[in-house]
Amino acid sequence: xxxxxxxxxxxxxxxxxxxxxxxxxxxxxxxxxxxxxxxxxxxxxxxxxxxxxxxxxxxxxxxxxxxxxxxxxxxxxxxxxxxxxxxxxxxxxxxxxxxxxxxxxxxxxxxxxxxxxxxxxxxxxxxxxxxxxxxxxxxxxxxxxxxxxxxxxxxxxxxxxxxxxxxxxxxxxxxxxxxxxxxxxxxxxxxxxxxxxxxxxxxxxxxxxxxxxxxxxxxxxxxxxxxxxxxxxxxxxxxxxxxxxxxxxxxxxxxxxxxxxxxxxxxxxxxxxxxxxxxxxxxxxxxxxxxxxxxxxxxxxxxxxxxxxxxxxxxxxxxxxxxx
Ligand SMILES: NC(=O)c1ccc[n+]([C@@H]2O[C@H](COP(=O)([O-])OP(=O)(O)OC[C@H]3O[C@@H](n4cnc5c(N)ncnc54)[C@H](O)[C@@H]3O)[C@@H](O)[C@H]2O)c1
Numbered sequence: 001x002x003x004x005x006x007x008x009x010x011x012x013x014x015x016x017x018x019x020x021x022x023x024x025x026x027x028x029x030x031x032x033x034x035x036x037x038x039x040x041x042x043x044x045x046x047x048x049x050x051x052x053x054x055x056x057x058x059x060x061x062x063x064x065x066x067x068x069x070x071x072x073x074x075x076x077x078x079x080x081x082x083x084x085x086x087x088x089x090x091x092x093x094x095x096x097x098x099x100x101x102x103x104x105x106x107x108x109x110x111x112x113x114x115x116x117x118x119x120x121x122x123x124x125x126x127x128x129x130x131x132x133x134x135x136x137x138x139x140x141x142x143x144x145x146x147x148x149x150x151x152x153x154x155x156x157x158x159x160x161x162x163x164x165x166x167x168x169x170x171x172x173x174x175x176x177x178x179x180x181x182x183x184x185x186x187x188x189x190x191x192x193x194x195x196x197x198x199x200x201x202x203x204x205x206x207x208x209x210x211x212x213x214x215x216x217x218x219x220x221x222x223x224x225x226x227x228x229x230x231x232x233x234x235x236x237x238x239x240x241x242x243x244x245x246x247x248x249x250x251x252x253x254x255x256x257x258x259x260x261x262x263x264x265x266x267x268x269x270x271x272x273x274x275x276x277x278x279x280x281x282x283x284x285x286x287x288x289x290x291x292x293x294x295x296x297x298x299x300x301x302x303x304x305x306x307x308x309x310x311x312x313x314x315x316x317x318x319x320x321x322x323x324x
Contacts (some may be wrong), residue, residue, distance in 0.1 A: 009071035076188030085146030130281030175245025179223030212277030222304030225297035245284035
């Protein structure tokens, strides 16, 4: 019989794509979130509105389930996660602790946990020309305040549940995921979506506001690669946390140029160095992922940005925010 899967955060960006991916593979899927997917309805067999900070909700969500993909989180772009430290850490701690314990009580066979590159120490990310981060670089710890500390602690809780109770856990550290159906406005959006929106709304030859001096570096992974990676990591024997990201690094200025090129616009960059910009440089070292899975993300940035930009542009057009 086909496995029954729970995806938490199924109303969110990656969770929604993951439900779609699992449905295409023939699984029965229950999606859970506090909100509906923003831009299209969920393909889940069952979708329940539950606040997973609550213990009873986590028990209800995991009933009759074989595997859990736990993606629910209070999260957003750099502006959001640097502003709300206590709220984010409290909300995510409640969700993840209760989800792990409910998985144990309801005898779940595998538990996937979505961690983040924000667990890596700030002292290794001070230069734009940064050395790609290996999994072993996580310690000595100095993660992103609030959001990053909670993720790192919960990685440990996954390890402890395996140690004490034999619950099989899989952990992936996502590096900057972007794509269609991701939030692009309202304060929770991340850099690629925010820049796509700004480029789409700018007139050719006009200005574009960029947070920081634009020389900060990142790697960006298209969402299709992310859900494929989640699936492969969960199916594998890899019980240690693994990076899941692209290993091609660009500056934010280069990201703006790539998106402007897709849009066919020439824009003048206006840098605002008072805005939060996160660590100076970050890139993923994929050697462990390659070695254990014989796979790594494939999608080129140019292709992924083209799809994402055109989706955001059409959303803005449909909302009447772009005319002509
Ligand atoms: N997108 C990225 O670049 C990225 C990078 C690193 C890690 N991650 C992690 O991946 C996971 C998914 O991220 P995303 O980009 O899809 O974010 P998202 O904000 O689009 O999705 C998270 C979902 O969790 C839901 N949620 C929040 N609180 C909840 C609660 N109390 N009960 C039930 N549902 C709740 C939200 O409503 C949202 O739909 C998160 O754990 C996030 O921390 C994402």
